[in-house]
Amino acid sequence: MSQPASPLPDRGPSGRRTAKGSLGSTAAKRVERPAPLRQVVYEAIAELIINRTLEPGQHLVEADLAEYLGVSRQPVREALQRLQSEGWVDLRPAQGAFVHLPTDEEADQLLSVRSVLETHSAKLAAERATAADVSRLRELQEAGLDALAADDTEGLVAANAALHAFITELSGNKVLAELIGLVDRRVRWYYTPIARPRGRDAWTEHEELIQAIAGQDAGAAETIMAKHTERTRQAYHERPEAPRS
Missing domain, CATH: 1.20.120.530 (GntR ligand-binding domain-like)
Structure with missing residues (x-):
């Protein structure tokens, strides 16, 4: 009885698997992935600061931002840390995060x-x-x-x-x-x-x-x-x- 065609790629001369057809001789087409959630959240908060929906000096509460953006607090926390490193946000010990107030x-x-x-x-x-x-x-x-x-x-x-x-x-x-x-x-x-x-x-x-x-x-x-x-x-x-x- 004949065997079903294997779903796996063939092996080349070196023993490595190669896809059927000519994929091995053409440039790989990479699957485009959506931006990581932390990047999307970072961009969203940055834009809220730039357009002054979030005003200079305003206290930023992680839970409120997470609810507003429809995400968990973790990507918000990561975004605030990145925004702090870029000068958009000030993280104050025992007080929290605040939109930077530029001089x-x-x-x-x-x-x-x-x-x-x-x-x-x-x-x-x-x-x-x-x-x-x-x-x-x-x-x-x-x-x-x-x-x-x-x-x-x-x-x-x-x-x-x-x-x-x-x-x-x-x-x-x-x-x-x-x-x-x-x-x-x-x-x-x-x-x-x-x-x-x-x-x-x-x-x-x-x-x-x-x-x-x-x-x-x-x-x-x-x-x-x-x-x-x-x-x-x-x-x-x-x-x-x-x-x-």
């Missing part, structure tokens, strides 16, 4: 570095941008104006980040893009409370910047971005809840 000096240092990076990015973008790139910039500008008209803070922050990110992409400098990426989240965090106060001025400056890039005027783009980022830095220090000396 004006911290914000000033980061926004100053951001200004240097993005000023150079704008210069390079003006030298490289195509007509299609400028059209995309105008689409991003329209998204920001729509959010402004709707008085949508979250939309303003997202549109601002998207426009600046695309200018960075247009620079064509991967190192510059990587460095700007490192500060992007904190820039969004600092920008959230001033997105509406900056309002029309910020988007007028964006329009001037787009015009400079469209005209391939690298010098003007550099100057406009320098002034734009400096005004954002000043606006942060002048925000309503800023500490007074």
Whole structure:
């Protein structure tokens, strides 16, 4: 009686099992796995901090966060420890976890570095941008104006980040893009409370910047971005809840 076909792979000359067909001679196709739960929880809490649903100085209770996110306390605890190592959360002995309360000096240092990076990015973008790139910039500008008209803070922050990110992409400098990426989240965090106060001025400056890039005027783009980022830095220090000396 004939034997049923074996479900196991055949053995090759070396004695090792090989899959039937040509899998042994082609690149392996790896199964994509969902992100680990601790990573998902980390990203969720980080975003709640960035958009200020969780405000600076706020006490973070593991049980409350776990219930809100629909998970156990263990991935929340792991996420808080990682957020503490990255400066988003302060873990205080016998008190618990709190959203980090940034000092004006911290914000000033980061926004100053951001200004240097993005000023150079704008210069390079003006030298490289195509007509299609400028059209995309105008689409991003329209998204920001729509959010402004709707008085949508979250939309303003997202549109601002998207426009600046695309200018960075247009620079064509991967190192510059990587460095700007490192500060992007904190820039969004600092920008959230001033997105509406900056309002029309910020988007007028964006329009001037787009015009400079469209005209391939690298010098003007550099100057406009320098002034734009400096005004954002000043606006942060002048925000309503800023500490007074």
